[in-house]
Amino acid sequence: KKQTPPSPPGPYGLPILGYLPFLQPNLHYNFTKLAYKYGPIYKLRLGTKLCIVISSPSLIKEVVRDQDAIFANRDPPVAALVATGGGLDIAWSPYGPYWRDMRKLFVHEMLSNKNIQASYLLRKGEVRKMVRNLRCKIGEPFNIGEVVFLTAVNVITNLLWGGMNGGGKWDRLGGEFREKLSKLMDLFGKPNVSDFIPCLGKFDVEGIEKDMREVLSSAEEILDVVVGERMKIMKGGGECRGERRRDFLEILFEGLTQKQIVKQDSVLGGTDTTATTVEWVMTELLDKPHVMEKVQQELTGVVGVNNIVEESHISKLHYLDAVVKETFRLHPPLPLLIPRSPSQSCTVGGYTIPKGSRVFLNMWSISMDPQLWENPLEFHPNRFLNDTRNFDYMGNNFQYLPFGSGRRMCPGLPLGEKMVMYLLATLIHSFEWRLPEGEMIDLSEKFGFVMRKSKPLQAIPYQRLPYLNLYE
Numbered sequence: 015k016k017q018t019p020p021s022p023p024g025p026y027g028l029p030i031l032g033y034l035p036f037l038q039p040n041l042h043y044n045f046t047k048l049a050y051k052y053g054p055i056y057k058l059r060l061g062t063k064l065c066i067v068i069s070s071p072s073l074i075k076e077v078v079r080d081q082d083a084i085f086a087n088r089d090p091p092v093a094a095l096v097a098t099g100g101g102l103d104i105a106w107s108p109y110g111p112y113w114r115d116m117r118k119l120f121v122h123e124m125l126s127n128k129n130i131q132a133s134y135l136l137r138k139g140e141v142r143k144m145v146r147n148l149r150c151k152i153g154e155p156f157n158i159g160e161v162v163f164l165t166a167v168n169v170i171t172n173l174l175w176g177g178m179n180g181g182g183k184w185d186r187l188g189g190e191f192r193e194k195l196s197k198l199m200d201l202f203g204k205p206n207v208s209d210f211i212p213c214l215g216k217f218d219v220e221g222i223e224k225d226m227r228e229v230l231s232s233a234e235e236i237l238d239v240v241v242g243e244r245m246k247i248m249k250g251g252g253e254c255r256g257e258r259r260r261d262f263l264e265i266l267f268e269g270l271t272q273k274q275i276v277k278q279d280s281v282l283g284g285t286d287t288t289a290t291t292v293e294w295v296m297t298e299l300l301d302k303p304h305v306m307e308k309v310q311q312e313l314t315g316v317v318g319v320n321n322i323v324e325e326s327h328i329s330k331l332h333y334l335d336a337v338v339k340e341t342f343r344l345h346p347p348l349p350l351l352i353p354r355s356p357s358q359s360c361t362v363g364g365y366t367i368p369k370g371s372r373v374f375l376n377m378w379s380i381s382m383d384p385q386l387w388e389n390p391l392e393f394h395p396n397r398f399l400n401d402t403r404n405f406d407y408m409g410n411n412f413q414y415l416p417f418g419s420g421r422r423m424c425p426g427l428p429l430g431e432k433m434v435m436y437l438l439a440t441l442i443h444s445f446e447w448r449l450p451e452g453e454m455i456d457l458s459e460k461f462g463f464v465m466r467k468s469k470p471l472q473a474i475p476y477q478r479l480p481y482l483n484l485y486e
């Protein structure tokens with residue numbers, strides 16, 4: 015008789031609530047501590063939901079490579095279902111034809127090599143605008159993450175529907191929209207009892223659904239205006255600002271309704287990950303002046319002293335690339351990636367994983383594993399120089415997956431990587447950075463859908479080289 019493999023080990027919990035009352039807010043840390051006790055694959059019952067936590071490269075490979083098709087489904091939290099109209103966006107829609115079509119449009123059209131190259135002028139314009147704004151703040155402390163976020167939002171919304179920040183009207187809407195988007199991302203990450211005890215769903219005990227609906231209705235009002243305006247132009251047969259680059263909206267108009275377009279929140283989520291990464295890199299560099307000095311030297315050698323950074327310089331910035339990679343290791347923006355859910359019962363590591371369970375891939379714990387990394391708690395960019403182990407972002411080394419892996423891997427990778435490097439190279443080449451008087455570096459993190467710093471980085475820019483007028 016064929017025997018069913020056993021269920022993974024795991025802690026016991028209370029009746030009905032399971033392990034829910036014992037969960038701590040820093041979930042990645044909590045899950046890592048449990049792995050010390052129960053091993054690299056264990057189960058947790060949170061309310062009625064069976065969760066599986068995996069934290070070894072070989073078991074992660076079984077999920078995202080060997081059984082990728084089975085694990086390509088998501089198990090969206092209530093907040094995400096509310097935000098995406100029941101899963102109309104790319105990140106939360108179930109694995110199937112709708113997701114495939116959306117993702118194909120996104121990857122082959124919006125983020126095709128041709129479109130990314132054609133949109134360089136747009137990125138250049140936004141990055142220059144950022145430097146001009148920073149010139150007015152020389153000697154003053156300000157929030158780096160916020161400035162970078164605005165630049166990333168402008169680039170991505172421009173790629174999506176072009177021109178949101180082109181005139182006074184879009185500038186105002188863009189600022190408001192940024193606020194809503196941050197709130198929306200925070201709500202994705204908040205643990206919600208309704209996710210784990212569905213019969214409590216209608217009571218919305220923590221008010222997350224209510225908050226989400228409020229944020230959404232104002233965010234969507236803004237999107238409706240933008241999308242509606244563009245639909246009018248398209249229906250009138252008008253040329254979109256005479257540009258040759260087709261933006262995502264134009265492409266989407268070919269097959270989707272306005273409602274489906276407005277629900278592309280996950281695409282916009284790319285702005286939060288980009289800004290958070292830049293903020294973490296700047297924090298690590300301000301904490302380690304010798305590393306900052308090496309990055310500056312590299313930039314001076316590659317870009318020169320009387321010149322401004324161009325995207326063509328990026329491929330020559332090997333040390334900065336290693337600094338970014340090491341930052342992704344120590345502070346992965348999505349420490350548990352986006353949870354998967356098997357579409358049929360299957361076996362991982364010799365254990366049964368039931369259909370519909372929520373599977374967390376704990377990349378944070380892998381990043382901190384002393385068996386896999388020498389001195390894992392220390393910041394050593396050199397470990398990524400002269401790398402022979404494929405520590406790139408392509409999702410083939412299961413010890414290092416900042417952009418995920420398999421069918422559900424981040425489709426925004428080509429843009430995200432470019433933006434992070436270009437923004438950092440410009441910020442560091444143009445300015446000398448210091449902390450405000452009496453301020454200490456704070457490296458603590460706050461768990462969320464995107465893992466941000468618990469205290470935003472405040473830093474002061476000083477003019478570094480005499481060429482800043484080139485940005486005028």
Ligand code: HEM
Pocket residue numbers: 104105106117170280281282283284285287288291347348351352353415416417418419420421422423424425426427429430431434
């Ligand atoms: C530093 C930048 C970024 C990082 C670190 C990052 C990381 C990730 C990760 C870890 C995932 C989950 C992958 C998985 O489940 O295996 C993901 C998914 C996704 N990302 Fe990114 N991302 C970044 C930038 C972007 C950008 C710029 C965009 C859009 C322009 C974007 C759009 C998406 C979308 C749509 C998904 C869902 C894919 C799906 O479910 O099919 N990301 N990202």
